[in-house]
Amino acid sequence: MQVSPVVRTAVSDVVFASLVDEILSGRTEPGQAIPSERELAVAFGVNRHAVREALKRVQQAGLVAISQGGKTRVQDWRRYAGLDVLVALTTSGAVPAKTLIHDIAVMRASLGADAARWCARNATDEELAAVVSAAAAFPAGAVAPAELIAIDLTFWEAVIDGSHNVAYRLGLNTLVAGLVEMGYEHVEGLFDEQADRDAHVQLAQLIADRDEQGARALAERLMSPKE
Amino acid sequence: MQVSPVVRTAVSDVVFASLVDEILSGRTEPGQAIPSERELAVAFGVNRHAVREALKRVQQAGLVAISQGGKTRVQDWRRYAGLDVLVALTTSGAVPAKTLIHDIAVMRASLGADAARWCARNATDEELAAVVSAAAAFPAGAVAPAELIAIDLTFWEAVIDGSHNVAYRLGLNTLVAGLVEMGYEHVEGLFDEQADRDAHVQLAQLIADRDEQGARALAERLMSPKE
DNA sequence: CAGACCAACTGGTACAACCAGTTGACATGT
């Protein structure tokens, strides 16, 4: 018997996803007003409180502007939305998945390379040891994609931790959360650098040797998406 | 008589800020459970729905894990929080403002330099023109800090738009929103590159000339925080 | 026709009730 955990989805989450999709897909354009909470409640067939919870989160995401008494208007996500709506962009079809993956990969490369540089400068000896051992964890032969991604993530988390940069830390969290939600099937193949064990060991060594520029250069070469 | 618009703060926003602060300050540690919605409601002296709206947003920020029936537990923000909690980190005192500003500046430099490079490669002729004219808008002489920051922001938005990278676009939005919420007083002085009109004009020219590496190098030199 | 006014919206907050999972104590069986 094959079983999997039941997925429980809160009503407000459904409403939230639906509203986000409505906006990012462009069906409701920036500046345009969305229906009132009461109208949305009857339209979705849920209580107004659920709609409110969802709307508050949409507002937090920077997709709408809510004003008491006035109408709730859609904002231009290109100007106001934060990095955390990256994921929703794919499912809504506003940006092609391939484009989005490429863009994320580019950003990851930029951050990762710079993080490697700062790691070489700032990391403590313990953190350097963690980077080296994380690099050693890369498999010599073939291995399941999901596992490889996990190993790769561990390595880069060690690098980011060593860089002592909070912004990089949080930025990586957002990107990772995005990729996870998109599913591995989109990610596979694009980061084929992951298979290169020797390069990672070499990179870890450069970092451990405090070679800032060398580490940065190799990291960039390693992470940049192939054309 | 000196008057200013009355600031109306929603109850749920206050609760939200309070909860975020409680967590980021470390007063409630990761893994620890927070009081139930009903308890929080009486503690804050507000309705339970307000607490729910706030909690949902805290969850969206990745700071807590909510489970029906079970308790709501605090998560380690270093591992799960997204880039959008950057701001809250200062006010909570979890990370010194100076450190945070430096980290943000480093990330901005990394993204900005790479965006300049991609802008030189991908931008259309119209977008290149926008970059050039935005650079020309830099003042020759002294000007109010707030205005200078606005001009600087316009310039970098033009560059980011030209890079055709959605992730960079959204990342910039998050960083800008963070800096705005922190207030200009923290930002002034750190980005003294802003005053350098000639460098910006030169950078715009490099981008317009499609000089990817040159644009990147200059942008990095321009944006990197001084030690 | 300008300005005061009012009714009909909008979102914001509250109280009360119930449904639906989780947990742990307790009784029961072996």
Place this chain on the structure above:
DNA sequence: ACATGTCAACTGGTTGTACCAGTTGGTCTG
């Protein structure tokens, strides 16, 4: 003594209703 089943007391999830508080646009009045 220990594994098991049961149940009460939590937890969050959802709903309904009512009212407060701003905004808006029409209408009535001077």
